[in-house]
Amino acid sequence: MTSEMKHTILEVDDLTIGYWQKKRHKVIAKDIHLSFTEGTLISLVGANGIGKSTLLRTLANMQKAIDGSIRIYNKDIEQYHSLEMATLLSVVLTEAPSSKNLTVLEFVSLGRQPHTNWVGHLSTEDKNKVRLALKQTDVAALQERKCFELSDGQMQRVAIARAIAQDTPIILLDEPTTHLDLYHRASILKLLKKLTKETKKTILFSSHEIDLAIQLSDEMILMTESQTLMKTPEQLIKEGHFDTLFPKDALFFDAGSGRFTIKS
Amino acid sequence: METGRSYKGMFVLLLLLLLAAFVLNISLGSVAIPLGEIFTSLTGGEVTKSSWNYIIIDYRLPKAITAILVGGGLAISGLLMQTLFRNPLAGPFVLGLSSGASLGVAILLLGAGSFGGFFGTMLANEWSLVLASALGSFLVLLAVLAMTLRIKDTMAILIIGLMFGSVTAAVVGVLSYFSTAEKLQQYVFWSFGSLGNQSWTGVLILSFCTLLGIVISFMASKSLNALLLGENYAKSMGVQIKRTTLIIIVATSILAGSITAFAGPIAFVGLAVPHIARQWITTSNHRILIPAVLLFGSIIMLLCDVIAQLPYSEYTLPINAITSLIGAPVVIWLLVRKRKLMF
Numbered sequence: 001m002t003s004e005m006k007h008t009i010l011e012v013d014d015l016t017i018g019y020w021q022k023k024r025h026k027v028i029a030k031d032i033h034l035s036f037t038e039g040t041l042i043s044l045v046g047a048n049g050i051g052k053s054t055l056l057r058t059l060a061n062m063q064k065a066i067d068g069s070i071r072i073y074n075k076d077i078e079q080y081h082s083l084e085m086a087t088l089l090s091v092v093l094t095e096a097p098s099s100k101n102l103t104v105l106e107f108v109s110l111g112r113q114p115h116t117n118w119v120g121h122l123s124t125e126d127k128n129k130v131r132l133a134l135k136q137t138d139v140a141a142l143q144e145r146k147c148f149e150l151s152d153g154q155m156q157r158v159a160i161a162r163a164i165a166q167d168t169p170i171i172l173l174d175e176p177t178t179h180l181d182l183y184h185r186a187s188i189l190k191l192l193k194k195l196t197k198e199t200k201k202t203i204l205f206s207s208h209e210i211d212l213a214i215q216l217s218d219e220m221i222l223m224t225e226s227q228t229l230m231k232t233p234e235q236l237i238k239e240g241h242f243d244t245l246f247p248k249d250a251l252f253f254d255a256g257s258g259r260f261t262i263k264s
Numbered sequence: 265m266e267t268g269r270s271y272k273g274m275f276v277l278l279l280l281l282l283l284a285a286f287v288l289n290i291s292l293g294s295v296a297i298p299l300g301e302i303f304t305s306l307t308g309g310e311v312t313k314s315s316w317n318y319i320i321i322d323y324r325l326p327k328a329i330t331a332i333l334v335g336g337g338l339a340i341s342g343l344l345m346q347t348l349f350r351n352p353l354a355g356p357f358v359l360g361l362s363s364g365a366s367l368g369v370a371i372l373l374l375g376a377g378s379f380g381g382f383f384g385t386m387l388a389n390e391w392s393l394v395l396a397s398a399l400g401s402f403l404v405l406l407a408v409l410a411m412t413l414r415i416k417d418t419m420a421i422l423i424i425g426l427m428f429g430s431v432t433a434a435v436v437g438v439l440s441y442f443s444t445a446e447k448l449q450q451y452v453f454w455s456f457g458s459l460g461n462q463s464w465t466g467v468l469i470l471s472f473c474t475l476l477g478i479v480i481s482f483m484a485s486k487s488l489n490a491l492l493l494g495e496n497y498a499k500s501m502g503v504q505i506k507r508t509t510l511i512i513i514v515a516t517s518i519l520a521g522s523i524t525a526f527a528g529p530i531a532f533v534g535l536a537v538p539h540i541a542r543q544w545i546t547t548s549n550h551r552i553l554i555p556a557v558l559l560f561g562s563i564i565m566l567l568c569d570v571i572a573q574l575p576y577s578e579y580t581l582p583i584n585a586i587t588s589l590i591g592a593p594v595v596i597w598l599l600v601r602k603r604k605l606m607f
Contacts, residue, residue, distance in 0.1 A: 062499055086502030097352040099492040102548050113490055119551060120486035170378040233270065264602075 009169055009202050010036040010059070015068035017051060017058045025066045029055050032068070032228045034221065036170070036204070041196045042230075043213035044206040046223030047246055052206040055223070056172050059204070072170070086114035090166035092173040096253065100148035105157050107147055110134055111165030121128050131166040136198070150191045153184035164199070171195075173205035177212075185209055189216050207239060209243070211259040233258075271552050278559040280330075285445040285566040289328045289413055292575040295319055326462045328566065330470065332461060334527050335537070335565025336558040337474040340481055341519040342534030343557045347488050347550070348512045349422050356520040356534035359408050359421070359513065360428030361401045365524040366455065368400025369393060373451045374436075374443040394452065394466070394525045401521035403429055405513075412509060418495065421509075431512065456582030457528035459569055473522035478558065480515040484508065485550035491547055531584050532591035533568075537561045539598060564590075 014036035028051035034109075036042060037186040044052050057063040059070060061077045062223065070077045070083070072088050080088065089110070097107060111231070112126045134140040137157045142150065143146075156176055163171045177185040192203050193216050207213050214233040215219060221230045224244050229236070235244060242253040242260075251260045291302050297316050305311045305320045341356035349358070357363070372392060411424050440448055460469070481488075487508040490498040495505055523530070538553075541560040545553060565587075572586045 061502060062496060080344060081502075082499075082504055083502035086500065087499075091497070092502045093494075093496055095494055095496065097492060097497065098494040099347075099548055100521070101542075102492060106548060107493070110493060111501070113486065118483070119487060168367060255349075 005078055008035055009038050009072065010034070010076075011069075011071045011176060011212075012059070012070075013069045015058070015070065017054050017063075017067040018066050020064065020066075021052075027066060029223060029228055030067075032151050033228050034228075036202045038169070038202055039196050039200040039217040040202055041216060042202070042204045042219045043217040044204060044221045045208070045210050045245070048222045050225070051222045052223060053174055055221075056174050056206060056230075060089055060172055061085055062091075070091065082236070084116055086166070086168075088168050089170040089172065090163040090168040092163050094169065094174050094178065096155065097147060100146065102147050103143065104134075104139060104145050104147065104150070104161075105130070105143040107158055108139075108143075108161045111162040111167075114166065123201050129167055130165050132204075133161040136164060136195065137161040143227050146221065152179045152190070155176075155250050156180065156184075156188055157191070160188075160195075163197060164201075169201055171201055173203065175206050175208070177207055186212060189213070192216075210245075214258045267480065270545075271545065271547075271556070275555070275559070276557065282563050282566075283421045284564045285570075286328055288331070289566040289570050290320065290324045292570055293319070293324055293573050294576065294578055294580075296576055303439040314319075322464075323460065326464060326467045328571065329467050329571045329602055330459045330462050330527060331565045331591065333467075333470050333474045334523050334530055335533055335561035335563070335568075337477060337519040337523050338530060338534040339537035339541075339557045339561025339564075340478060340554060341516040342536075343538040343550075343553060344481055344484075344488070344512050344516050345534075346538055347491055348509065349418060350491070350494070351422070352537070352539070355423070355532075356516060357429075357529070359425040359520075360404045360432065361515065361517060361520045362524050362529040363429040363432035364402075364404030365521070366400070366529060368396040368398070368435055369454050370436040370439050370451055371400075372396035372437040372571075373454070374447050397527040397528075398521060401517065401524060404432075405517040405521065408513065408517075409510070410514060413506075418509060421513075441527040454528050455584070457530045457584035459527055459565075459583055460580075462526065470522055470526045472517055477515050477519035477522075478554075479519070479529070480511060482551075482554055484511050484515065485554060488512070488550040489548070502522040527583075530587055532587045533561060533565060536591040536595050537564060540564070540594060543598060552555070 012032055015032040016027055016030040017032065018025050022233055023028065032055070044055065045050050048138050052221045055097060072080070077085065080122065109130045112122060112130060113120060116126060117124060131201070138159050139154065139161055139228070142154060142158070147155065147158070160176070176188055189209070189212050192205060195201055196203050217233055219230060220233050220236055221228065222236060222241055222245065229241060236257060237255050240255070251261060252262050252263055291297065291299055297320065301311050301316055302320055305317050311317050336355050340542060342354070345354040346352055363564050407428065408421065408425060412421055415421065440451070487503050487557055488496070490501055490503045491508070499505055521533070538557050541553065541557045545556045547553070566588045568590060569583060572581045572583045574581060
């Protein structure tokens with residue numbers, strides 16, 4: 001099918017993630033094998049504390065892997081200079097910007113930093129990319145507003161606009177739908193889906209919205225205590241992997257509807 | 265970083281205000297000198313009284329230039345610290361630089377008596393205070409840098425700076441306890457701060473240090489802008505956090521350290537001026553904020569000095585008291601009006 005014609009952009013082999021504490025390490029997850037293709041929307045699901053954020057931070061090279069390799073365009077991420085890395089991969093973090101006094105336009109245009117000169121001068125091309133990012137995320141009307149005036153949903157769109165302005169082939173998002181109501185959760189995820197189609201970017205997001213993720217993702221990464229799997233949602237459902245996601249005392253996964261239901 | 269509007273008019277206005285404050289500062293003092301005579305003297309012409317010429321060229325002019333350097337330099341280092349620590353309460357002395365300077369001066373003034381001989385003669389030298397203060401700040405700077413290289417968390421640096429402050433305050437306390445009233449008075453006078461009595465050599469050295477600090481700050485403005493988003497975002501955009509932290513700390517130390525060495529610990533300007541400037545400069549872009557804060561700081565310092573001079577009277581108030589007396593109510597007023605101290 002078409003997926004064979006697409007290029008692999010990021011590959012993860014035999015990865016072990018965790019924390020370094022005084023020369024010893026605490027392993028959070030191991031034996032991780034992943035492969036991302038161009039223009040796909042990938043969701044990362046798993047219970048709280050299973051290591052989703054650690055995996056995202058490791059992929060973004062914000063935290064050192066304990067073992068194994070992560071390659072972007074067939075080159076280990078350790079070998080990229082930090083500025084080069086910033087032109088390949090951008091992030092949307094759960095944290096709000098430290099300075100809420102920034103306007104939306106300032107916030108989004110900061111995404112151009114890896115492409116600008118030493119004083120950060122924005123060329124016409126930079127400005128156009130910022131305008132485009134604002135338009136693609138539907139926040140162009142907000143550009144004069146200060147960040148502290150925005151609602152959570154608007155702030156999330158603006159944060160995504162900043163990542164798009166950074167113009168990288170890969171975007172990682174850490175729980176982009178927290179604090180949002182159902183409508184805004186769906187609209188953010190639809191936006192991500194649209195961006196993968198329109199811009200050929202590869203987008204990975206972690207989420208607790210398993211129902212929505214199943215409906216929208218091209219592929220899913222499922223993290224449990226024992227393993228980390230990457231397959232299409234259909235395969236994961238067929239092979240019954242969602243049953244292993246949570247302890248079985250409160251919920252069960254209904255393969256027919258593709259959602260979790262409360263056990264009565 | 266795109267700012268959305270131009271600040272050219274604002275800068276022209278600030279430059280004009282600076283010029284006005286400069287002229288006002290030079291024309292007012294304990295001795296009344298007509299404005300025309302002041303211009304004649306500044307342009308190298310003949311004035312009616314030769315003592316006027318001396319007062320203007322060798323006292324008021326170096327004092328006004330020192331005020332500009334001190335106000336601008338402290339305001340910029342305050343801005344740098346507020347952005348680095350992402351804390352609106354940070355100022356130029358959070359790293360403990362002024363505490364280091366006080367310790368150096370305290371050891372020289374209060375401790376020297378007990379060492380006798382050699383140090384006694386050193387006291388006579390006009391440069392000894394400057395040297396003691398610079399040495400004190402420099403040692404604290406080295407300690408802070410050594411810590412910065414070892415720890416990851418920026419907030420920890422802030423706390424370490426505060427701890428240095430406590431330790432030096434305690435040592436100064438012990439020294440004061442054992443020293444004579446006369447020596448103690450000397451120390452207290454130093455801690456009031458002073459813009460006057462600078463030699464032209466001193467002004468030249470201070471200008472060089474301040475200029476260096478400003479150039480380094482300006483070169484770091486791109487990374488400073490990235491830091492507004494927080495460390496993680498900055499890192500994801502290719503900013504090398506450790507190197508940037510080091511550059512910002514070095515710039516602050518050069519600015520705050522040299523200013524404290526020449527003018528003593530001047531309170532409040534560094535903390536308050538960036539907040540005052542932000543009332544008119546709505547952008548957070550450091551390429552605009554740095555020059556704006558520099559101008560605001562210089563203007564405010566010149567005006568504070570005018571007040572401290574108590575024009576036409578024989579008395580001069582301690583500059584340190586004036587900056588706090590004016591600075592604190594201004595910040596309170598801003599807080600009440602805006603309800604929020606943004607940075």
